[in-house]
Amino acid sequence: MTAEVAVLGVGMHPWGKWGRSFTEYGTAAALAALMDAGLDWPDVGSVVGADTVRGGYPGYVAGATFARALGWQGARVASVYAACASGAQAIATARAQILAGLADVVLVVGADAAPKGFFRPAGGDRPDDPDWLRFRLLGATNPAYFGLYARRRMAVHGDTLEDFALVKVKNAALGALNPYARYRKRVTAEEVAASAVVADPLRLLDICATSDGGAALVLCSMDFARRHGVARPVRIRAVSTVTPRFPNTLLDLPDIATDSAAAVEPPGETLRASIARTAYEEAGIGPEDLSLAEVYDLSTALELQWYEDLGLCGEGEGAKLLREGATAPGGRIPVNTSGGLASFGEAVPAQAIAQVCEVARQLRDAAGDRQVAGARVGITANQGLFGHGSSVIAVR
Incomplete structure (x- = not known):
């Protein structure tokens, strides 16, 4: 048990x-x-x-x-x-x-x-920290990272900006009923669409604070x-x-330079x-x-x-x-x-x-x-x- x-x-x-x-x-x-x-x-x-x-x-x-x-x-x-x-x-x-x-x-x-x-990594320069590297070398703050996820879904699955807005509408309606929530106001899909773009395609109301x-x-x-x-x-x-x-x-990787058929089997799940x-x-x-x-x-x-x-x-x-x-x-x-x-x-x-x-x-x-x-x-x-x-x- x-x-x-x-x-x-x-x-x-x-x-x-x-x-x-x-x-x-x-x-x-x-x-x-x-x-x-x-x-x-x-x-x-x-x-x-x-x-x-x-x-x-x-x-x-x-x-x-x-x-x-x-x-x-x-x-x-x-x-x-x-x-x-x-x-x-x-x-x-x-x-x-x-x-x-x-x-x-x-x-x-x-x-x-x-x-x-x-958010940013704490403690100054940290070149062994993947988040620090992402921020410093790529300029990829968390909202930029979220934007990449969104673009992938749009390209691979056909999701739309309207779909994303519906998530916010649903969650805002529930947050309005929660006394512990910071934002307790319902929003409409039109309000989501009208909010400022932060990391294309995501608008301000698409991301969390x-x-x-x-x-x-x-x-x-x-x-x-x-x-x-x-x-x-x-x-x-x-x-x-x-x-x-x-x-x-490197010991886990195949010799892709000499074996064109070699490949790392992708994980079966995310x-x-x-x-x-x-x-x-x-x-x-x-x-x-x-x-x-x-x-x-x-x-x-x-x-x-x-x-x-x-x-x-x-x-x-x-x-x-x-x-x-x-x-x-x-x-x-x-x-x-x-x-x-x-x-x-x-x-x-x-x-x-x-x-x-x-x-x-x-x-x-x-x-x-x-x-x-x-x-x-x-x-x-x-x-x-x-x-x-x-x-x-x-x-x-």
């Missing part, structure tokens, strides 16, 4: 541009999660923090930073960093501690105070949940934090698809079992790509799935019921945790006007540092 841990509490600090310390956002989210779980801070046996490289020294030791802010009480601490996958890796670390018997209750916290404008915010989870063993009187909690059944499969060294496959295999389910999905919509076009990589439809059929209404509220598989990053923006260490907060609320039937009727299985997905990513599957 798949090893499971219970989600006993969820908590968030609203996303926005507040101009305060990430510690304040994370602490507020942590206290909200503890209240939701019906626990006190001394009940926590371990704190796992998702790091923020923009928070200076405290951000690099986020677990200890949050433990100190909440008050020293003897809990274990751990800190993890994997860019946008940091939150899911923090969840994976917490789950491992619980399943190993090191703690019955673990608090997972991520928060960020993002700078204005485009950078934001401040925080999110937290209280995870516990199944035995603890039962002792706490929660007979049927939301359970995390799978956490996938996989890396790409590509040749790493990284995003491998993230999902690993999660499905661990959870013992398939995409047909899902009630909802929270995906990493850095751009409207990228959300369509996730539909395919999660197996919600066939390759090249993402826009068709969207136009049919399958990913909207009331559809076969609602996607980004929280409003997605389109409505929140990026608070990097918090966003994978926030995705699980949304799934947990949905599975509890506690998402208010955003509620997916009869939700029983949810998946999250995002990419992270050096191209690897993460996916969490929760069930009830």
Whole structure:
């Protein structure tokens, strides 16, 4: 049987541009999660923090930073960093501690105070950092990268600007219903089309902003949940934090100079698809079992790509799935019921945790006007540092 841990509490600090310390956002989210779980801070046996490289020294030791802010009480601490996958890796670390018997209750916290404008690698010149090289040598900021994805979909699958706009319209309508979202205003396809071009073909309303915010989870063993009187909690059944499969060294490559027939066999699936496959295999389910999905919509076009990589439809059929209404509220598989990053923006260490907060609320039937009727299985997905990513599957 798949090893499971219970989600006993969820908590968030609203996303926005507040101009305060990430510690304040994370602490507020942590206290909200503890209240939701019906626990006190001394009940926590371990704190796992998702790091923020923009928070200076405290951000690099986020677990200890949050433990100190909440008050020293003897809990274990751990800190993890994997860019946008940091939150899911923090969840994976917490789950491992619980399943190993090191703690019955673990608090997972991520928060960020993002700078204005485009993200850039921290710490000055870093020629061994692929992101630094991409920015410095190619001038490819993240929106430019998103634009390349969008152009590829248009060329290969026939997606249109109108398709991309429909993603924003859907997510903005859901974000308008979410009290934690930064942008709580519905938009029309015409407004998306009229917004400024940032990285052709993507407009301002096609891409996500950078934001401040925080999110937290209280995870516990199944035995603890039962002792706490929660007979049927939301359970995390799978956490996938996989890396790409590509040749790493010259020794792995064929001698293409002397053997014209030699070729590297391309991977049978994209990284995003491998993230999902690993999660499905661990959870013992398939995409047909899902009630909802929270995906990493850095751009409207990228959300369509996730539909395919999660197996919600066939390759090249993402826009068709969207136009049919399958990913909207009331559809076969609602996607980004929280409003997605389109409505929140990026608070990097918090966003994978926030995705699980949304799934947990949905599975509890506690998402208010955003509620997916009869939700029983949810998946999250995002990419992270050096191209690897993460996916969490929760069930009830």
